[in-house]
Amino acid sequence: MTTHDSALDLAQPSPVKWRQYAVTVGRIALAVLLLVAWKLGADRAGPIYVADPILVFDRIVTDTMSGELIRHIYVTLRLSAIGFAIGCFFGIVLPFLLRPLPRLTNAIEPYIMASVGIPKYALIPLFILWFGIDDAPKLWLVGLLVFYPVFIAIFAGIRNVDRRLINMARVLGASEAMISREVIWNSLQPLFFAALKIALPRAVSATIIGEFLVGNEGLGFMIEYSRQNFDTTGVFTGIVVATVLVLLINAVLVRIDHRLNAWRPTDRDMEL
Amino acid sequence: MNAQPLLEVQGLGKRFASRAGRDSSLWVIRDLSFSVADGEFLTIVGPSGSGKTTLLNMIAQIDVASGGEVHFQSESAPINDPKALNPGLSCRIGYVTQEDNLLPWRTTLQNVLFPLVVQGRLNDETRARAEMLIRTVGLAGFENHYPHELSGGMRKRASLIRTLVYDPPVILMDEPFGALDAQTRTVLQEDLLKLWNLGRKTIIFVTHDIGEAIALGDRTLVLTRAPARVAGEHKIDLPRPRNIHGLLTDPKFGELYQRIREQVQ
Numbered sequence: 001m002t003t004h005d006s007a008l009d010l011a012q013p014s015p016v017k018w019r020q021y022a023v024t025v026g027r028i029a030l031a032v033l034l035l036v037a038w039k040l041g042a043d044r045a046g047p048i049y050v051a052d053p054i055l056v057f058d059r060i061v062t063d064t065m066s067g068e069l070i071r072h073i074y075v076t077l078r079l080s081a082i083g084f085a086i087g088c089f090f091g092i093v094l095p096f097l098l099r100p101l102p103r104l105t106n107a108i109e110p111y112i113m114a115s116v117g118i119p120k121y122a123l124i125p126l127f128i129l130w131f132g133i134d135d136a137p138k139l140w141l142v143g144l145l146v147f148y149p150v151f152i153a154i155f156a157g158i159r160n161v162d163r164r165l166i167n168m169a170r171v172l173g174a175s176e177a178m179i180s181r182e183v184i185w186n187s188l189q190p191l192f193f194a195a196l197k198i199a200l201p202r203a204v205s206a207t208i209i210g211e212f213l214v215g216n217e218g219l220g221f222m223i224e225y226s227r228q229n230f231d232t233t234g235v236f237t238g239i240v241v242a243t244v245l246v247l248l249i250n251a252v253l254v255r256i257d258h259r260l261n262a263w264r265p266t267d268r269d270m271e272l
Numbered sequence: 273m274n275a276q277p278l279l280e281v282q283g284l285g286k287r288f289a290s291r292a293g294r295d296s297s298l299w300v301i302r303d304l305s306f307s308v309a310d311g312e313f314l315t316i317v318g319p320s321g322s323g324k325t326t327l328l329n330m331i332a333q334i335d336v337a338s339g340g341e342v343h344f345q346s347e348s349a350p351i352n353d354p355k356a357l358n359p360g361l362s363c364r365i366g367y368v369t370q371e372d373n374l375l376p377w378r379t380t381l382q383n384v385l386f387p388l389v390v391q392g393r394l395n396d397e398t399r400a401r402a403e404m405l406i407r408t409v410g411l412a413g414f415e416n417h418y419p420h421e422l423s424g425g426m427r428k429r430a431s432l433i434r435t436l437v438y439d440p441p442v443i444l445m446d447e448p449f450g451a452l453d454a455q456t457r458t459v460l461q462e463d464l465l466k467l468w469n470l471g472r473k474t475i476i477f478v479t480h481d482i483g484e485a486i487a488l489g490d491r492t493l494v495l496t497r498a499p500a501r502v503a504g505e506h507k508i509d510l511p512r513p514r515n516i517h518g519l520l521t522d523p524k525f526g527e528l529y530q531r532i533r534e535q536v537q
Contacts, residue, residue, distance in 0.1 A: 167334040168373040171360035172438070174390040182390075186377045263377040263418045 051236035059237045073241065075218040076207050079135060083142025084203040090143075091150025091195075095158050096180060116152070120144050120206075124213055138210030145206045146199040153195035157188025190264065193257045200253060201246040208242055219245075277307035278474055279331065279442065284340035285499075286326050300326050302499035304340070308442075308474060315477045315485035315508075318495030319537060324478040325370065327500070328444045331476070332367045333357040344442075363391060366440035368448045372431035374419040380430050381406065381415035387438040398437070405433040409463055425456040429463070436467060445477040449484070458516050461488060469513060482532050486525060487516050494535040504535040 035053060042050040063069035098105045120141060127137035161184050169179050211220025219238050226234025284304040300323040308314050318324050329335035331342060333349055336357055342349040344365070350356035360367065374383045384402045388394040406412060409429040419427055428448060435443055449457040461484065468475065479485050485492045486508055494504040510524060519525050 162373075164369065164371060164373050165375065167359065168367075168369065169386075169390070171332055171334060171365070171367045172387040172390055172434075173360060173363040178390050182386075183375065186375070189377075261377075263420075 048230065048232055051233040055233045056236045056240055059233050060241065063237065069222075069237075069241065072217065072219050072222045073245065076204065076211065076220065076242075077245070079138055079210070079218065080142060080203040080207040082135075083139045083207065084146050084200065086139065087143040087146025087203070088150050088196075088199065091147045091199075092154055092192075094151060095155040096184075098155075099158055099180070099184075100176070112151075116148055121209060124210065128214060133214050135215075137214055138207060141210050142203050142206045145202045149195040149198045149202070150192070153191040154188060157191040158184055161187045189261055193253070193261070196253055197250065200249050204242065204246050204249065208238075276310075278310040278312075278345065279308040279476075280341075280343040281306050281331070282341040282343075284327070284330065284342060285338050286323065286330060286335070287338045299338075299499040302501060304495075304501050306493055306502055306505075308476060310441075311472050311474055313468060313475045313477065313488060313490045314493065315479060315489030315491070316493045316495060317479055317482055317485045317532065317536060318500060319497055320480055322495045322498055323500040324480075324495065325446050328367065328446050328476065328478055332359060332365050332444055333361060334359045334367075360440075363387075363438060364440055364442060366435035366438070366443040368432055368435050368443065368445045370446045370448070370450060372419070372427040374427055374431055374434070376419050379416045379418055380411055380422065380426075383419070383430055384434050384437055387434060391438060393438065402433075402437050405437055408467070409433055425452055425460065428452065428460060432460075432464070432467075436471075439471070440473075442474045442476070445475060447479050448477075450479070450481075457484075461516050464488065465512075465514060465516075482529055482536065483520070486510070486528050486532070487514065487519050492528075492532060494532055497537055503537075504532070506532055 038050075038053050042052045047055075060069065123144075124137065124141060127140045131137045131140060165183050165187070166179055169183050174182065207218065208220035208223070211218040212224045215221055219242050223235050223238035223242075226232075226238065282305050284301055285299060286301040287299045304327070306314075316324060316327075326335060330337045330349070331344075334357065336354045337349060337351050339351065341351070344361060347361075375386065378386060381402070384406060385394060385399070388398045388402065406415060409432070411426060411429055411433075414422060414426060419430070422430065432448060449460050452460065465488065477485070477488055489508050492506045492508055493502055494506070495501070496503045506528060508528060510519065510522065
């Protein structure tokens with residue numbers, strides 16, 4: 001936008017634009033405020049308890065240069081992606097398999113819902129016992145944590161599809177497979193993306209927690225290793241990197257959502 | 273009717289299962305009988321709540337009858353057996369529902385092509401037909417708009433040609449113009465008559481608007497309040513092609529209107 005345009009905007013401020021502008025300024029101000037608070041807090045609490053943000057930034061730069069950080073990020077992202085893919089796959093496929101079997105669905109639904117309540121992180125010791133200390137126990141953890149939100153969203157989505165659209169498609173000659181693919185799958189996109197916004201960050205944090213306990217690579221290992229060596233700056237570095245990763249993943253997801261679901265009538269400038 | 277009926281409804285009944293707190297189940301339709309000849313434009317009027325939509329749902333086989341018989345050509349519809357339903361009778365019965373039921377994630381053109389895609393009949397010829405229909409009903413320029421970007425009248429047109437595009441021999445219409453303003457409705461009624469003159473399909477058109485029933489139909493059935501049955505039958509011997517505006521001043525129209533009015537409770 002040229003300066004000429006912005007001058008025009010100021011001359012005739014449209015309330016919506018002005019509000020968006022205010023939100024952006026507010027966001028930046030809040031970020032600065034948080035950084036200042038972090039710095040002040042670090043100075044007061046001392047380097048053992050809270051790392052200095054400037055040192056954390058330095059550490060990120062040096063570890064990136066040495067390739068160490070990249071390696072940990074790669075290991076964590078790789079596991080998150082595989083675990084996510086497995087959990088997501090079953091979360092999508094299972095409800096579709098259950099769709100033509102309403103009686104079976106009714107019978108097992110309470111058990112599925114009850115299993116939602118099991119604290120998955122508490123299963124890590126069992127996973128280690130059953131699946132060893134390689135990637136397997138971590139994949140189980142990530143897969144389960146991703147599976148539930150996706151499964152519940154798809155399950156609810158299938159139930160809530162507009163019957164009239166399904167009937168219409170049937171009258172037009174669509175087979176059940178086409179109805180699943182076209183009517184149901186598209187109808188539940190909004191719910192599916194809402195679930196992904198929960199599941200994707202979960203996949204990353206579950207991987208990190210898995211790495212605390214098993215293995216000698218990844219961001220989780222890096223954080224835990226730093227803690228054991230009283231390297232608070234290392235711990236903070238890991239947390240900051242993990243947070244940035246999750247934010248980046250979410251930003252990509254929001255982009256995809258906007259692209260794929262442009263047909264939705266509501267204008268959604270909320271990007272959470 | 274001297275012609276062999278294409279569709280025959282005999283003693284049709286429909287009741288919905290009783291809910292807790294109600295003694296007996298509610299019959300929406302009971303002992304309903306009529307027949308439709310090939311190429312006929314039949315209109316059905318009745319008070320709201322007289323089971324008109326339910327009737328069409330049963331003919332289209334997206335809902336199951338509780339009693340009676342429905343014959344289409346030589347096949348009969350299943351009774352009390354929802355699993356045996358064949359919605360749309362293998363694309364031989366088209367259904368323009370009260371709501372447009374367009375797929376919100378498909379553009380106008382994609383919605384119109386949808387039946388051709390699912391029937392595996394999308395080719396250059398059918399695509400050209402779809403484009404011709406889009407132009408005929410004045411949707412040119414809106415092919416790439418999503419349903420929420422169209423007006424109510426445009427959505428109605430899109431849903432109408434979505435059914436016309438695959439050319440089913442019978443089309444059911446459930447108050448397709450009910451929610452529109454009078455002007456748009458007249459335009460669409462004229463469009464429909466034009467399209468019907470092109471293809472001469474069998475149409476069963478349900479409405480609560482007596483004027484519309486007379487203006488469009490060859491014959492009008494009047495239904496009673498629930499449980500619905502036929503209260504009267506009127507041959508509409510107005511000449512075609514018809515001019516919707518001109519009809520209103522026709523004395524024959526007024527006479528028919530009066531007769532039907534008295535039967536609609």
